[in-house]
Amino acid sequence: MGGGIYEDWSASAMDGAHHATQRAVKDGRLPRSGVCEACGKPCDMTRAGGSMKLHHWSHAREHWLDVLILDASCHRKIHNGSLREPRTGRVYPTVAERRAPRRPTPTDATREAV
Numbered sequence: 152m153g154g155g156i157y158e159d160w161s162a163s164a165m166d167g168a169h170h171a172t173q174r175a176v177k178d179g180r181l182p183r184s185g186v187c188e189a190c191g192k193p194c195d196m197t198r199a200g201g202s203m204k205l206h207h208w209s210h211a212r213e214h215w216l217d218v219l220i221l222d223a224s225c226h227r228k229i230h231n232g233s234l235r236e237p238r239t240g241r242v243y244p245t246v247a248e249r250r251a252p253r254r255p256t257p258t259d260a261t262r263e264a265v
């Protein structure tokens with residue numbers, strides 16, 4: 152598999168990322184409405200049961216606020232693997248893949264080249 156995204160799926164990285172976006176929305180550093188990056192539909196957080204989701208394509212600290220704007224329907228599709236993640240183009244990793252994160256090592260590169 153190519154792509155080169157080696158994600159940190161630890162609880163601390165994911166919690167940090169989610170709390171950071173919650174704070175940022177609260178104090179206005181991230182928007183409460185926008186356009187879904189997957190399907191182009193307008194979406195927002197202001198309605199009850201708001202349809203806008205801020206999706207972390209990376210949980211690395213430097214990307215905590217670098218989120219994708221998605222509507223609820225596309226967000227669900229990305230998480231169940233039926234839609235490619237916008238911007239990265241990847242199919243969202245399964246739970247099993249997240250539990251066993253691949254690290255870029257010379258051994259891996261050698262194996263993939265065979």
Ligand SMILES: [Zn+2]
Nearest residue numbers: 187190222225
């Ligand atoms: Zn959408």
